[in-house]
Amino acid sequence: MAVPAIIPIAHEPDYRTDTIGRYSDGQFLASITYAFPEGRTLDDDWEEHKRLYTVLHRFDHEGRHVDSDIRCAGTYAEQQRHPQGEDSVTARAQSRMAELLDGLPGREYGDIAIRPFRLTVDGVLFGLVVEHHDGDGDEEEDGESGEDWAELHPDGLGFHAPWDGLYDT
Numbered sequence: 599m600a601v602p603a604i605i606p607i608a609h610e611p612d613y614r615t616d617t618i619g620r621y622s623d624g625q626f627l628a629s630i631t632y633a634f635p636e637g638r639t640l641d642d643d644w645e646e647h648k649r650l651y652t653v654l655h656r657f658d659h660e661g662r663h664v665d666s667d668i669r670c671a672g673t674y675a676e677q678q679r680h681p682q683g684e685d686s687v688t689a690r691a692q693s694r695m696a697e698l699l700d701g702l703p704g705r706e707y708g709d710i711a712i713r714p715f716r717l718t719v720d721g722v723l724f725g726l727v728v729e730h731h732d733g734d735g736d737e738e739e740d741g742e743s744g745e746d747w748a749e750l751h752p753d754g755l756g757f758h759a760p761w762d763g764l765y766d767t
Contacts, residue, residue: 601728601746604661606711608763614755615765617695622704624664625657625712630691632674633752635721645675650687651752652694653724655715663715668724669694709763714748723751 607627609618617628630652638647654667671694672687680686684693699705716725730746747758755765 601714601748602761604711604713605726605748605757606709606761606763607750607757607765609708609710611707614753614767616707617699618710619705619707620710621702621706623656624659625661625710626654626702626705627657627710627712627750628652628654628695628699629753630671630695631753633722636718636723637721645678646673648674649720649722650674650677650691651719651722652691652698654695654698655724657710657712661710661712663713663725666717666719666724667698668719670720711763716751726750726757 607615607618609615614629615627617626619626630650632648632650634644634648638644650671650673652667652669652671656664656666658664671691674687677687681688683689712726714726714728716723716727718724726748728746728748747756749756750765754767756767757763757765
């Protein structure tokens with residue numbers, strides 16, 4: 599089944615999509631997520647390259663990407679060296695997220711529906727990206743092969759038919 603032009607994302611309180619919803623200017627999708635720069639492998643010093651990002655994507659009412667606020671709070675290695683306190687990487691990311699969300703007038707958490715988009719920051723891919731995969735090579739009844747879906751990067755959430763807003767990890 600083809601990927602729809604506008605992809606629903608269900609709000610799940612206390613889980614991976616708990617900071618999504620609508621505000622006076624449109625819709626938002628926010629997360630705190632670790633990511634590696636593209637092409638980076640798990641070598642001996644991987645902890646120094648795995649970064650924690652605070653991410654806020656904003657969309658208009660029709661689901662078109664307007665802008666993003668993406669900031670690195672620090673590395674996994676830093677978090678391991680200083681796991682507690684107000685200056686830990688995690689605490690910095692959580693504080694920044696609270697600021698970003700508080701800055702959304704009329705914020706209400708709930709389901710959203712957005713169009714695919716992509717951008718790269720610090721060598722890391724961010725966005726809701728349509729991906730085409732060739733399953734087993736057999737063509738389906740509609741003449742297409744494999745399953746297409748949309749992947750939220752770098753969060754690793756995959757959206758697919760029946761396009762009900764639920765995701766796989």
